[in-house]
Amino acid sequence: MIEYSSPNTNKPLHLGHIRNNLLGFSVARILEACGHEVIKVNLVNDRGIHICKSMVAWQKWGENKTPEDLGVKGDKLVGDFYVKFDQQYKAQIAELMKEGMTEEEAKNKAPLIEEAREMLRKWENRDASVLELWEKMNQWVYDGFDVTYKTLGIEFDKIYYESETYKKGKSIVLDSLEKGLLIKKEDNSVWADLTNDKLDEKILLRSDGTSVYMTQDLGTAVQRFEEYDIDQHVYVVGNEQDYHFKVLSLILQKMGYQWASQLFHLSYGMVELPSGKMKSREGTVVDADDLVETMIQTAADVSTESGKLSGLDKTEIETINKMVALGALKYFMLKVDPKKNMLFNPAESIDFNGNTGPFIQYTHARIRSLLRKAGVENSLPAFDDTLELAQKELELIKTMAQLPEVIDEAGKNMNPGSIANYLYDLVKVFNQFYHEHSVVNEPDESKRNLRLNLSHQTGKIIKHGMWLLGIDVPERM
RNA sequence: GGUCCCGUAGCUCAACUGGAUAGAGCAACAGCCUUCUAAGCUGUAGGUUCCAGGUUCGAGUCCUGGCGGGAUCACCA
Numbered sequence: 001m002i003e004y005s006s007p008n009t010n011k012p013l014h015l016g017h018i019r020n021n022l023l024g025f026s027v028a029r030i031l032e033a034c035g036h037e038v039i040k041v042n043l044v045n046d047r048g049i050h051i052c053k054s055m056v057a058w059q060k061w062g063e064n065k066t067p068e069d070l071g072v073k074g075d076k077l078v079g080d081f082y083v084k085f086d087q088q089y090k091a092q093i094a095e096l097m098k099e100g101m102t103e104e105e106a107k108n109k110a111p112l113i114e115e116a117r118e119m120l121r122k123w124e125n126r127d128a129s130v131l132e133l134w135e136k137m138n139q140w141v142y143d144g145f146d147v148t149y150k151t152l153g154i155e156f157d158k159i160y161y162e163s164e165t166y167k168k169g170k171s172i173v174l175d176s177l178e179k180g181l182l183i184k185k186e187d188n189s190v191w192a193d194l195t196n197d198k199l200d201e202k203i204l205l206r207s208d209g210t211s212v213y214m215t216q217d218l219g220t221a222v223q224r225f226e227e228y229d230i231d232q233h234v235y236v237v238g239n240e241q242d243y244h245f246k247v248l249s250l251i252l253q254k255m256g257y258q259w260a261s262q263l264f265h266l267s268y269g270m271v272e273l274p275s276g277k278m279k280s281r282e283g284t285v286v287d288a289d290d291l292v293e294t295m296i297q298t299a300a301d302v303s304t305e306s307g308k309l310s311g312l313d314k315t316e317i318e319t320i321n322k323m324v325a326l327g328a329l330k331y332f333m334l335k336v337d338p339k340k341n342m343l344f345n346p347a348e349s350i351d352f353n354g355n356t357g358p359f360i361q362y363t364h365a366r367i368r369s370l371l372r373k374a375g376v377e378n379s380l381p382a383f384d385d386t387l388e389l390a391q392k393e394l395e396l397i398k399t400m401a402q403l404p405e406v407i408d409e410a411g412k413n414m415n416p417g418s419i420a421n422y423l424y425d426l427v428k429v430f431n432q433f434y435h436e437h438s439v440v441n442e443p444d445e446s447k448r449n450l451r452l453n454l455s456h457q458t459g460k461i462i463k464h465g466m467w468l469l470g471i472d473v474p475e476r477m
Numbered sequence: 478g479g480u481c482c483c484g485u486a487g488c489u490c491a492a493c494u495g496g497a498u499a500g501a502g503c504a505a506c507a508g509c510c511u512u513c514u515a516a517g518c519u520g521u522a523g524g525u526u527c528c529a530g531g532u533u534c535g536a537g538u539c540c541u542g543g544c545g546g547g548a549u550c551a552c553c554a
Contacts, residue, residue: 008554048554162554189552198480199550206552213554242481243549269482270547277547308514324516336490340483341547348488352516354502355490362516370513402493409493421491424501431517440513477516 001039001224002028004236005154009141010050011079013148015271015286015344016238016278019333021154023268024236025470026334026416033468034411039228042156043220046138047163052119054078055133056112057085067140073147073289074140088112124210148288153326153470162216169219170211173204176255192251202247217248218255225259232262234414239267239339266414269341271333286346295325295350302352308477320474324358327471331357334469335420355424357471360462363427364473366434367459374440374452383449392433396454399426403461407468416469423465430458 004024007013013021028038058081067074089112096106107113122130149155173190176182182204183191190205204215211219224233235245245265252260270277278285299321303309309317328350335355336342352358371377389397402422410418439455442448466473 045554050554187552203552208552210552212552216554238548239482240548244554246481267482272547302516306514306516308516332489340490343489345489348503351489351503354516356502356516358516359502362514366514366517373513405493413494417491418493421501424491428501432519434513435518438513442513476514 001041001228001230001232002031002234002236003041003043004028005042005149005156006045006237007042007145008045008050009075009078009138010054010082012073012075013145013288014278015288015291018152018288018291018329019268019271019342020236020238021149021152022330022333022470023266023338023416025154026468027234027236027266027414029468029470030407030411030414030416030419033407036411039230040155040157041160041224042158043160043162044142046161047123047166049116049120050082051134051138052116052123053085053089054082055130055137056115056119057081057088058137059133067144073144074137074142075144075148076289078137078141078144085112085116151292151322151326152288153472160220162220165220165223166211166216167219168223169215169217170205170209172218172222172255173211173215181255192247192254194247194250194254197250199247199250202251204251214244214248214251217244218251221248221252221263222257225257230259230262232264233259234264234266236266236268239269241265242267264414266338268338272341272343274343274345274347286344291346292325292329295329296322298349299325299328299352299358303477312476320477323472323474324352324361324477327357327361327466327473328352329357330469330471331360331420334416335424337417338415357466358477360423360427360466361471361473362477363430364459364462364466365475365477367430367455367462368475370439370455371452371459374448376452376456380453380456381449383453384446387446387450390437392429392436393450393454396426396429396433396458399429400457400461403465410468419465419468423462426458426461426465430455 002024005017005021007017025040028040032038058078061084062081067077070077072080089110092110092112093103093106096110097103101109119130123134173182177184177190183193183201185191185207187207188209189203189207191201191203193201195201202214203212204218205211221233224230237245242265245263245267249260249263249265252263272278273284273286275284300317303317303321303324309320312320332344332350333342350356368377406418406422410416433454437451439448439451442451463473
């Protein structure tokens with residue numbers, strides 16, 4: 001089982017989520033190619049104080065307008081009200097501090113935050129009107145996310161909601177407490193003692209009995225191992241949560257779950273901007289939808305300029321532009337070793353030349369064009385395998401032969417980058433071969449047949465390799 | 478401060494987990510389109526692999542100590 005994406009429902013998806021989604025989806029395909037049965041899951045964080053903030057703000061200032069009324073995506077609308085809440089909340093804090101409160105007091109006493117807390121309490125008590133609002137706004141967000149997932153080509157086999165799993169966590173914590181595996185403090189809060197593992201104590205239930213983040217993750221893990229017969233669980237989550245997952249696994253071991261050692265945190269680095277880390281509060285976030293849209297526009301500009309798609313009908317052109325744009329974006333993010341932080345420069349956007357997705361897609365389009373021209377798309381001619389090979393032909397064959405090993409390695413390390421870089425090498429060798437030797441125009445028929453077969457085979461590997469990265473390849477571009 | 482991750486060409490990244498002369502792309506410069514797609518191909522230039530020790534026949538890779546960058550150490554998620 002592999003979990004990725006795991007969004008909060010109070011803000012739209014951004015560049016960081018893109019890396020997460022692409023990584024998770026690609027690793028899932030690679031593991032499948034390595035012979036594993038893979039279940040792709042998403043865990044939606046749909047409850048908590050942050051969602052209540054958006055709800056409060058929308059109630060106050062939303063004028064009952066739906067995403068449809070305003071013509072915006074639902075996740076954007078909810079995100080806007082989250083920001084609105086934060087702004088007004090800050091204003092209230094400033095006001096209260098002017099009246100003499102300390103910052104901490106003001107943060108606690110601001111009317112807005114009290115309203116949000118009140119809403120959370122009502123939610124936990126199943127208050128009908130709050131639940132209705134919560135369901136309505138969450139649905140807006142899901143509709144918005146679905147659009148983004150669809151353009152990115154990301155899919156899941158199952159979606160978990162924290163609102164449905166958080167109680168499980170509480171009950172297993174109480175069980176373990178009864179067995180004496182956890183400790184209860186005077187104020188009734190429940191803790192795991194990890195001091196033997198050189199870590200601190202970790203809270204699992206607040207003094208009022210409510211659960212924290214860790215509690216929910218304990219619950220969902222147990223639930224999944226009960227529901228499915230899984231031998232490994234992969235969490236695709238940023239490296240800022242390294243500590244969290246270390247602790248998660250330790251606590252589960254402490255609770256006596258045999259499978260606790262089968263949890264694997266696929267920890268990936270942050271996506272940084274030239275200005276540093278993305279901060280939603282400072283408005284330096286690169287929005288996922290906006291980014292894809294810009295990329296598609298760039299791809300359209302490039303293809304219009306080259307004139308290579310002229311003559312095709314409009315929808316076909318749009319399909320290819322989108323394919324190329326996403327190819328550029330996905331390849332850009334996946335060729336880098338997951339554990340490393342990476343830099344994204346919006347000003348320079350993403351290249352279409354060199355070690356890029358479009359270069360590989362282009363080579364595929366070229367190969368398909370060759371086969372079309374030769375009229376052998378469906379039936380390849382037989383070839384003589386005793387022919388003496390030219391140097392580039394031999395090199396090409398050798399590179400193709402590495403494929404199984406490369407996939408195996410990518411699976412072992414859960415690193416799509418190995419495949420990306422391999423494809424680049426392969427494509428480079430093919431282009432050299434293509435440049436040095438005629439294929440369709442080769443007069444010697446036995447050589448021509450051999451080269452057609454080599455080209456066809458290279459095309460197949462490119463297509464398959466790119467598929468493992470979640471990237472489509474065009475027939476022409 | 479404790480813990481974890483990272484540091485390779487001006488920039489973005491590789492280097493099969495310890496092997497031979499550290500490789501690509503971008504940017505720069507010089508070439509190649511009346512012949513299968515120039516989103517391509519060829520060449521030039523660019524390196525004390527952060528520093529200092531150590532282990533080894535052999536270190537970008539392993540160990541120790543520094544320096545620099547990032548993350549994390551909540552009754553937030």
